[in-house]
Amino acid sequence: MKMGAQGALALGFCGLATGSGRNASGIAPTPHAPSPNRAVHPAAVAAVKGNNLDSMTRDAIEAIGGMGSVVNKGDTVFIKPNFVTFPWARTNRCFHIGECTKPEIIMAAAEECLKAGAGKVVIGDGSQMPTYDWKYSYTLDGSTNMVEQAARLNGRYDGKISLACLEVDYPCDYAIPSRTAHDKLYVSNIYAIADKVISIPVAKTHRWSQLSLGMKNFVGALSIQKYGAFLKNSYWDRGSKIDHSSVSAISQAFLDVVAAKRPDLTIIDFSIGLEGNGPSTGAGGKTVDVKNRLGSWLVLASRDVLAADTVAARAMSHQVPKIKQLTMGYDMGLGQIDELSIEIIGERLADIQMDWAPAVLANSYA
Secondary structure (H helix, E strand, O other): OHHHHHHHHHOOOOOOOOOOOOOOOOOOOOOOOOOOOOOOOOEEEEEEEEOOHHHHHHHHHHHOOOHHHOOOOOOEEEEEEOOOOHHHHHHHOOOOOOOOOOHHHHHHHHHHHHHOOOOEEEEEEOOOOOOOOHHHOEOOOOOOEHHHHHHHHHOOOOOEEEEEEHHHHOOOOEEEEOOOOOOEEEEOOHHHHOOEEEEEOEEEEEOOOEEEOOOHHHHHHEOHHHHOEEEOOOEEEOOOOOOOOEHHHHHHHHHHHHHHOOOOEEEEEEEEEEEEOOOOOOOOEEEEEOHHHHOOEEEEEEOOHHHHHHHHHHHOOOOHHHOHHHHHHHHOOOOOOOHHHEEEEOOOHHHOOOOOOOOOOOOEOO
16 A cells, blocks of 8 residues: 555656546546636545454555655644434444444544644534534444544544534634635634644435535534534534525535635545435435445545545546535636546546435525
8 A cells, every 4th residue: 555655656656546547337438527727636545445444544645655744843733524323422323324424433533643743633513503512422333432442542642632512622713715605614713723734524325415525524613603503402503504505505604714725635535335316314424335346445646635535536436526515616716526647546536436326405406
């Protein structure tokens, strides 16, 4: 794996996504036409299969150059998992049913940041409540949780890990420019503080945005107070005041967040995710254990968030030109989607593709 990464770097990532210049059906792909006068850069995505999420995550990071190529000594790093239903983790088994990013992956990435010399690693999400209890962030085997692991790592390294409820610990008072009707969007002020940003979503389809991956993950950094609604005296519907009338409308909001501070690394959790009408089982999503489809779990990693999401979409057997957030992100210059310009390191595309039911949209595709 390490040799593959070095080879790709030496070649400037000019290899082919499938290793043959053709897609899994043997048909030469048709690249998405770039916007006029905009440079297009090649990208690399590591794809690691296995059964140990900790070691798979570290292998995927190493395959694209190691965390030292991302994090500098003394950096403050913001790690953004998808913890959409984590406030109810005590009873809802959110990790086992595919709604939330697995703690094993998050903590492996966090430790790699500390090894690279990070001064501070903030792991946090806005989720659907202003505060939540991190002690329920148990690994899949139930042997430990993120509180215990953060304490262990804080005792071992000079840099320190903190677990943050963004709405309270890093309030959403940082304004970024937006192409939406809001003109500007308020996000967690971790964006003003962080030197590096890492997105770690779990693979899901989404009834409003088609897919929930590395870019969609950043809806969780938007202000609940400004863009959410408190429902049934029970929970917040995050982002409900952001235009959901079309896939393009909701996508523009999180693409603006990505554009404001481009993720330096994206790691996608393909262990247990959701297909159909995600982003939760309550919304109609169905649990997918990737072991049942590929024979093992999968982790993707890339310095290019759009390339990571694009390879994930292809792994889910979705047609990239029909995924609005991908084509819109490409036209905004956020990264690469052309199959011929994305080098997959470690696995062939054909060996990670699987059936994955799309969402039935609750809004307009336009």
